[in-house]
Amino acid sequence: MPLVGLLLTVGAAQADTPVKALIPAKLINEAFSPFSVAKYMGYFSQEGLDVNLIAVGGSNEVALAINSGAGDVGAASPGQALVGLQSEQGLNLKYFYECNYRSIWTVTVAPDSPIQTMKDLKGKRIGIAAMGSAGSNFGKAMAAEAGLNPNSDVSFVAVGSGAQAMTALNQKVVDALVFSSQETSKFEANGFKIRYLDTGEGFASLPDVGLMARREAFDSNRTMLVGFARAVAKGYLFSLANPEAAVKISWKLFPESEPKNMDPKEALAGGVMVNKRRMEIWDSPKTKGLLGTFIDADWRRLLDYMKTSGVLKTDIPLDRVYTNDLISEINKFDKDEIRKQAMAFDISKMK
16 A cells, blocks of 8 residues: 555544543533533534543542543532642642633522521531532531531531432421532422522632643643533533523433423423523633633632631642633634534434
8 A cells, every 4th residue: 555545544543532521410411511512513523532421420529530540521610629639749630621600509498498598507407419529518618608617507418419309308308408500400490499598699609610630631631621621612602502402412412311201391491491500600701702711819719718618728829720721722713603503503303
């Protein structure tokens, strides 16, 4: 075979780079549509990546798995990650793309509960998905801000997720729940009744979930990190422009997340509600159009908040937590083209 033909054959045979991407949920549902859309629409493939989206349960599990090498990229709330980054010898992780510009954590009670404010949680039991959940760290922080001792005034109980968690609340096994907004939105979409407690704008406006990787990947696998985040950014813009398609795509890839025994129109309406609520916090005017940018002042507030509440014991340099070095390159794509593609997407022709 001529040398040119041999080179073409080798080039054509090169496979996409495999990437294990960890998602902080028991089920990957419509709240994580940017990832599902990026896979379904071929945005990952366009970056030369063969991405396997893996549900691992929660943010703490994501951080520990990425740190151990069990995954390449992860989306995680910063609770346990920040605790592990307090020392140079701690978790070998760094964030490289901001996903959520407001906190995803909520405190909910039954509609008829006598609990009206966070202070009313004194002496109460608070349900979280698992004892290793990031919800425990943020639950303690919120309790401390309300003037409670998070170690003695409240107790945290693992109640699982979904209908299991709602059963624990309705049967008064626990008095309140601390869950992410994607979980509570799913509660509501599935017909469960809950009431939200006001956690204060100071907490609600704190940054949250971002993409993380091991530190060495920023030198050895920079192209993968940029390509992964760029594909997710495209998935976000698609989801924003056509939320119904984003929901349908999520259910197509992960059918176990589609509500069963519900009227299809009601199920879709509920899915769109879940999707829109999460997409509302995926960007901020502070980014000035550069998707994924970390805002130093907001992250400093988060670190100060967690230190004041006792979750963190020491100060952490911001450059140990995240980097904006990849953001400019991540944003090098035609955003209007993605929006047009989303608007032209025909759900009825999905295979």
